[in-house]
Amino acid sequence: MSELKIWGRANSINVQKVLWVCEDLKIPHKRIDAGMEHGVNKTPEYLILNPNGLVPTLDDDGFILWESQAIMRYLVRRIHAPLSDDSLYPLNPTGAARVDQWLDWCNTVAWPAMRPLFWGWIRLKPEERNAAELENSRQLMIKALGLFDEQLKRSPYAAGEQFTLADIPMALIAYRWFNMPIDRPHFENINQWYERVGLRPGFKRYCSSPLT
Ligand SMILES: N[C@@H](CCC(=O)N[C@@H](CS)C(=O)NCC(=O)O)C(=O)O
Structure with missing residues (x-):
């Protein structure tokens, strides 16, 4: 799995939801500061990725996703097959x-x-x-x-x-x-x-x- 990119300031609750999943599942990722004092989230380039102008936004090798809880679910599903463990978000x-x-x-x-x-x-x-x-x-x-x-x-x-x-x-x-x-x-x-x-x-x- 190539390194994920996650846009969002580290003190945002919605960014932290995603970072927590990465931490528990040991998913390699790079966080890029965006939001509040960091700016970035209202730039035209960012708005193409996330038209809400909010954080977090995920880039998984070109697959772009926003909404923190959609990202959480995606990360568990994405790594479920190799780990054979769906306990964080059951398949049933x-x-x-x-x-x-x-x-x-x-x-x-x-x-x-x-x-x-x-x-x-x-x-x-x-x-x-x-x-x-x-x-x-x-x-x-x-x-x-x-x-x-x-x-x-x-x-x-x-x-x-x-x-x-x-x-x-x-x-x-x-x-x-x-x-x-x-x-x-x-x-x-x-x-x-x-x-x-x-x-x-x-x-x-x-x-x-x-x-x-
Ligand atoms: N429903 C969205 C809400 C995202 C959201 O409201 N993010 C806030 C931070 S918690 C934000 O981007 N605020 C603007 C800013 O940080 O500049 C999600 O869960 O991802």
């Missing part, structure tokens, strides 16, 4: 659907709940923060985490007995949640799950630096 329809369900939930419920809190505390200056918006986001996160905690009562990982792609976005969100100066209710099942996902190579590499 029900296993795959369960992973997809939680990945979609992260994109449509958990991250939209978390994003204003993350931006407010980490990316905005104190005078730019909106206290009501921060509190609303914190409450939405408590609701989402309550639902996720209930799931983790039934199984050790988001999609069942094994660690899968579904745990990755949620772990990246949880890392942000646990590293902001906010009040957090106790969720025992999430705490135990967070210890388990903390053992993954991807977590160790991408959930160890201060949030930026």
